[in-house]
Amino acid sequence: MADNHNFPPQAYQQHDDEIDLKELFLALWKGKWIIIFVTAIFAVGGVLYALSQPNTYKAEAVLASANDGQSGGLAAMASQFGGLASLAGISLGGGGTDSKAMALATLQSRQFLNAFIHKYDLLAPLMAVEKWDKSQNKLIYNTDIYNVEKKEWATNDQGESFQPSDWKAYNAFKGALSISESKDNGLINLSITHLSPTIAKQWVDWLVIDINAWVKKESLDEAKRNITYLEEQIERTSISDMQSVFYQLIEEQTKNLMLAQVQEEFAFKIIDPAVVPEEKAGPKRALICILAVLLGGMLGMGIVLIRYAFAKKD
Structure with missing residues (x-):
């Protein structure tokens, strides 16, 4: 009776694409300036965006x-x-x-x-306001879409009014x-x-x-x-x-x-x-800046790791 359990030994296959944490860390270290540069760009952008929000x-x-x-x-x-x-x-x-x-x-x-x-004519204060002037307790409207003096909505080049529909207002x-x-x-x-x-x-x-x-x-x-x-x-x-x-x-x-x-x-x-x-209730400027830094850091590391992966294949 043949012994079905006598199989030829299989050699352990070593793959070149196994993840080496040490190599990844060295790759990130070598690309640290790329990470710092991308993070800095996102940080500056986050600060500017946060400051621009009323x-x-x-x-x-x-x-x-x-x-x-x-x-x-x-x-x-x-x-x-x-x-x-x-x-x-x-x-x-x-x-x-x-x-x-x-x-x-x-x-x-x-x-x-x-x-x-x-009833209270809230369409303009709801949809056409850019910011609030604290010193004068006055709303500043976007004059490109709403004429405050005439209390009229502007029109585009095709003659269509910028006045929002009831659906958009709701x-x-x-x-x-x-x-x-x-x-x-x-x-x-x-x-x-x-x-x-x-x-x-x-x-x-x-x-x-x-x-x-x-x-x-x-x-x-x-x-x-x-x-x-x-x-x-x-x-x-x-x-x-x-x-x-x-x-x-x-x-x-x-x-x-x-x-x-x-x-x-x-x-x-x-x-x-x-x-x-x-x-104020918002915006959460500190949170915006933190998220921008985190996003920039992750994007920078992603760029470095992608470059490392392509270089390793070559």
């Missing part, structure tokens, strides 16, 4: 949901009459968690933000807007970052006012529609028990209207209002 300022307000912890009022109504309302085919609203989620979604929606931009505003919710206490941080600290604070104040007014109007309109619908149902039915249910629902919807009309902070209550920031 300061930005962040104004922040702390908000709480107006429906959180609400045992009476709209939440109690929704809990007490929710079953009857669903039978009638209407919604009473309420529900603190749902109301807060809806208000936060509205605050970040295209419809609300575009309406907000047009994306720009979303970039300046920041909304975060604390998992511990449910408080909401609403902030705006802008070149002008005064404008940042002003926009935060306007946002809180307008989102409360927007949600309040939606609630009022819904309550009025519900009342109209219930009144129509009363006329259509002759069953006294159903009429009694409809009258109870109309009473609760009327209370909704009364509560909404007297409540200014309808969606969010201001816990800590925004103030004009005195310290």
Whole structure:
């Protein structure tokens, strides 16, 4: 019987392309001036870029949901009459968690933000500002795209206006807007970052006012529609028990209207209002310079190692 295990010994193959750390270190040492030169160029470029970026300022307000912890009022109504309302085919609203989620979604929606931009004419301060003059508390606009005196957008050689579309304005505003919710206490941080600290604070104040007014109007309109619908149902039915249910629902919807009309902070209550920031939020110039140096150093070492690899093959 043949022995299948008697194979001829295989000689160990030594490859010339094995990595030698000592050779790599010597190659980097020999190319140290290339690394230093590339790193220095990136360092200078990083410093110049960091210095060319204007300061930005962040104004922040702390908000709480107006429906959180609400045992009476709209939440109690929704809990007490929710079953009857669903039978009638209407919604009473309420529900603190749902109301807060809806208000936060509205605050970040295209419809609300575009309406907000047009209402306060924020397109130029949002899209055409180059920097902020601190001594005069004045915005400096890019005159190539916006005429401050005429309040008109410039046009290009083809006659097309530089005025941004609603889509671009929405994306720009979303970039300046920041909304975060604390998992511990449910408080909401609403902030705006802008070149002008005064404008940042002003926009935060306007946002809180307008989102409360927007949600309040939606609630009022819904309550009025519900009342109209219930009144129509009363006329259509002759069953006294159903009429009694409809009258109870109309009473609760009327209370909704009364509560909404007297409540200014309808969606969010201001816990800590925004103030004009005195310290800049950005740019992080030191971080920019550090990243530029690291990038330059890695690129320099990459150039040296590539040259070493080609030289070794030759």
